[in-house]
Amino acid sequence: MRKEDPIKPRYTMKENSRYMFQLAWQQRKSVIFIMLSITFLSVIVQLLELFITPILLQQIEMKASLYTFIKWLILFVLLLMSTKGGLAYLKTNTLLGRLNIRIYLISQLSQKMQQTSYPNLEDTRFLEKYESANYSVMTNGSATEIFWETMSKIIQNFFIFVIYLFLLSHLDITLALLVGVTAVCSFFYHQRKNKQAQLSRFAEEKLMKELNYIQQKGEDFSYAKDIRLFQQKNWLKEIYQTAFSNYQKLMLKKESYYLQANLADIGLNFVRNGIVYAYLLYLSMSQSWLVSEFLLYFLAISGFSQGIQMILTEMSNLNKYSLDINHLRDFLETEELFLFEEGKSLTADKHQSYEISLRGLSFTYPGAKKATFEDLNLTFHAGESVAIVGLNGAGKTTLVKIICGFLDPTHGEVLLNGINIKEYNRRDYYRLFSAVFQQFSVIETTILENITQGENPIQFEKAKDCIQLAGLQPMIERLPQGLSTLLGKKVYEKGIELSGGQIQRLMLARALYKEAPMLVLDEPTAALDPIAENDIYQKYHQLTKGHLAIFISHRLASTRFCDRVLYIEEGKVIEEGTHEDLMQKNGKYKALFEVQSKYYQEEVEVDGEVKNESITDA
Numbered sequence: 001m002r003k004e005d006p007i008k009p010r011y012t013m014k015e016n017s018r019y020m021f022q023l024a025w026q027q028r029k030s031v032i033f034i035m036l037s038i039t040f041l042s043v044i045v046q047l048l049e050l051f052i053t054p055i056l057l058q059q060i061e062m063k064a065s066l067y068t069f070i071k072w073l074i075l076f077v078l079l080l081m082s083t084k085g086g087l088a089y090l091k092t093n094t095l096l097g098r099l100n101i102r103i104y105l106i107s108q109l110s111q112k113m114q115q116t117s118y119p120n121l122e123d124t125r126f127l128e129k130y131e132s133a134n135y136s137v138m139t140n141g142s143a144t145e146i147f148w149e150t151m152s153k154i155i156q157n158f159f160i161f162v163i164y165l166f167l168l169s170h171l172d173i174t175l176a177l178l179v180g181v182t183a184v185c186s187f188f189y190h191q192r193k194n195k196q197a198q199l200s201r202f203a204e205e206k207l208m209k210e211l212n213y214i215q216q217k218g219e220d221f222s223y224a225k226d227i228r229l230f231q232q233k234n235w236l237k238e239i240y241q242t243a244f245s246n247y248q249k250l251m252l253k254k255e256s257y258y259l260q261a262n263l264a265d266i267g268l269n270f271v272r273n274g275i276v277y278a279y280l281l282y283l284s285m286s287q288s289w290l291v292s293e294f295l296l297y298f299l300a301i302s303g304f305s306q307g308i309q310m311i312l313t314e315m316s317n318l319n320k321y322s323l324d325i326n327h328l329r330d331f332l333e334t335e336e337l338f339l340f341e342e343g344k345s346l347t348a349d350k351h352q353s354y355e356i357s358l359r360g361l362s363f364t365y366p367g368a369k370k371a372t373f374e375d376l377n378l379t380f381h382a383g384e385s386v387a388i389v390g391l392n393g394a395g396k397t398t399l400v401k402i403i404c405g406f407l408d409p410t411h412g413e414v415l416l417n418g419i420n421i422k423e424y425n426r427r428d429y430y431r432l433f434s435a436v437f438q439q440f441s442v443i444e445t446t447i448l449e450n451i452t453q454g455e456n457p458i459q460f461e462k463a464k465d466c467i468q469l470a471g472l473q474p475m476i477e478r479l480p481q482g483l484s485t486l487l488g489k490k491v492y493e494k495g496i497e498l499s500g501g502q503i504q505r506l507m508l509a510r511a512l513y514k515e516a517p518m519l520v521l522d523e524p525t526a527a528l529d530p531i532a533e534n535d536i537y538q539k540y541h542q543l544t545k546g547h548l549a550i551f552i553s554h555r556l557a558s559t560r561f562c563d564r565v566l567y568i569e570e571g572k573v574i575e576e577g578t579h580e581d582l583m584q585k586n587g588k589y590k591a592l593f594e595v596q597s598k599y600y601q602e603e604v605e606v607d608g609e610v611k612n613e614s615i616t617d618a
């Protein structure tokens with residue numbers, strides 16, 4: 001479990017501020033200029049507001065003419081109107097720029113998630129880092145956007161502080177000191193309470209995650225059937241309410257800290273103002289000031305004290321935002337386990353031969369007590385098709401993840417034509433594989449784009465061939481929009497939902513379109529009916545000739561098309577050979593095959609007649 005109090009931040013407040021300025025300089029320079037202009041105009045407004053009443057009052061005291069009085073009044077009103085108008089304009093104008101910077105950071109986060117070394121995605125600490133980083137870009141009030149407002153307030157109040165200090169030091173330095181010291185005291189108290197409230201931040205994030213999770217699952221279409229059938233409504237509601245009530249308790253505690261800090265502030269202000277104003281009154285009486293003079297100093301004192309407090313409060317806010325920016329940078333700068341651009345480059349060439357060897361390979365999942373593989377030695381020869389079979393949990397998918405370079409072995413190595421794959425740019429290595437995995441990744445866009453994966457220009461003829469081979473053609477012909485039909489209903493109202501088998505065919509078409517030199521299929525036909533499965537495996541057999549192809553399938557009919565079958569049990573290859581070899585061996589493979597073949601009876605309708613036929617005998 002993560003510690004509540006964050007460890008020493010990697011970057012200081014100054015470094016994070018510089019980071020934000022550099023980012024704005026690269027992405028949107030106007031954000032910096034507008035922030036400085038807002039600061040300048042805010043100082044002007046504040047000074048105008050300070051001087052307007054004392055100067056007008058002074059005109060009355062000096063019995064100035066009505067013309068002079070009105071002249072001053074109009075001057076102030078015009079100045080105030082133009083600066084405030086300018087301020088309003090700039091504040092609206094800066095929003096888009098700030099949003100742009102935040103959106104740029106969101107895209108950086110998303111890219112890191114999409115491209116990070118695969119094991120990171122299974123690492124809880126990395127995922128937690130992502131959650132924390134996300135917090136700093138989530139809304140308009142998040143650190144990376146609000147930073148500019150805070151920075152502007154700090155600079156603005158610093159100028160106000162200097163101007164007022166100059167004004168007050170002319171009057172009496174004790175007064176300036178008194179205001180300064182009391183403001184600093186109240187700041188430190190505030191700071192302590194803020195820190196206590198901040199401590200609940202990680203617990204808050206965790207509870208928010210839980211609440212969002214339940215809410216999302218409740219709205220997720222793929223859960224809709226189970227929720228109804230298993231009557232999960234009340235159960236989900238109960239989980240949500242428990243999390244919500246914990247969240248409420250936490251918020252109440254947090255608010256109580258803020259309340260205590262605010263009450264202390266009010267008390268301290270009261271005492272300070274009492275002392276300071278009494279002293280000011282004493283000075284004004286002993287030195288026979290004009291009312292306008294008294295008013296000017298009175299306003300200057302409250303402005304000065306407010307200025308100091310604002311600087312300190314905004315510095316404390318900046319510190320808080322800096323911690324958030326730290327989380328963001330920490331995540332973006334998380335070291336990669338694999339080599340990417342720094343690795344040797346590779347080009348996917350479908351005419352080249354590729355051989356993959358596993359040497360002394362052991363693999364243990366992080367936190368697992370038992371190794372999934374221990375000292376495994378295997379070679380997948382160029383051009384052969386290999387079937388990996390075995391019972392649930394034997395390690396088939398893990399093996400494929402290691403071969404494809406998603407997981408690195410804990411010990412031993414994976415060699416590509418004799419060279420450790422760790423030396424290559426991992427992104428280039430991925431180009432060598434076409435794959436269909438158990439979990440589908442359909443993007444809600446057109447059928448064609450799902451197959452061609454953003455390739456530009458699209459090779460229409462190749463796409464059509466792949467559709468034909470994957471057996472999607474009859475389905476597409478029935479759709480009025482054909483290949484341009486949109487998939488899914490989350491984004492497009494007119495999108496269509498595909499059946500499990502149709503999605504599997506779509507994934508096959510996508511894998512074929514990629515035309516990579518090696519093919520990996522992890523349960524590629526699980527959602528297909530036996531006739532379609534048989535048909536597809538026959539096609540694979542022709543398609544993969546000359547290419548290394550690795551199949552994982554629980555349907556043992558598929559193994560007959562393969563040059564070699566590996567039967568895996570508890571991370572070890574216990575039987576190996578052709579289908580015929582293993583049948584002759586009379587071992588576990590044969591036993592499994594016989595259990596299955598009983599069910600492989602199909603009814604094939606030929607010319608209107610229904611015939612019984614066993615696929616396994618075909």
Ligand SMILES: Nc1ncnc2c1ncn2[C@@H]1O[C@H](COP(=O)(O)OP(=O)(O)OP(=O)(O)O)[C@@H](O)[C@H]1O
Nearest residue numbers: 122365368372390391392393394395396397398399
């Ligand atoms: N991310 C993970 N973290 C920890 N253990 C895992 C992880 N993924 C898989 N395992 C474990 O590793 C073992 C092998 O799993 P794997 O998915 O490779 O088996 P499989 O042969 O593909 O199973 P199936 O036929 O059910 O798909 C199992 O005991 C599984 O619980």
